[in-house]
Ligand SMILES: [Zn+2]
């Protein structure tokens with residue numbers, strides 16, 4: 001087993017979204033498909049308000065997305081039924097071409 005990956009680096013290809021509680025995963029956050037009534041972000045735009053550290057949509061936007069069927073309720077027992085989501089960077093190894 002080689003722990004060091006000499007000569008190999010990772011590049012971020014894109015981000016997916018996953019729930020920390022139940023492990024559900026999305027290519028992009030389902031809540032973004034609805035407009036936010038809280039900060040007036042349009043569909044497709046992230047919430048203008050961001051948590052100081054990290055990731056978040058307004059709760060009402062989540063609830064609206066759930067009501068419209070874009071977002072399922074979380075299987076894990078979160079306090080409000082919302083998925084506890086965070087962004088995951090999908091990376092690919094970059095081979096250094098040493099010619
Ligand atoms: Zn918002």
Ligand SMILES: [Zn+2]
Nearest residue numbers: 019022074083
């Ligand atoms: Zn979940």
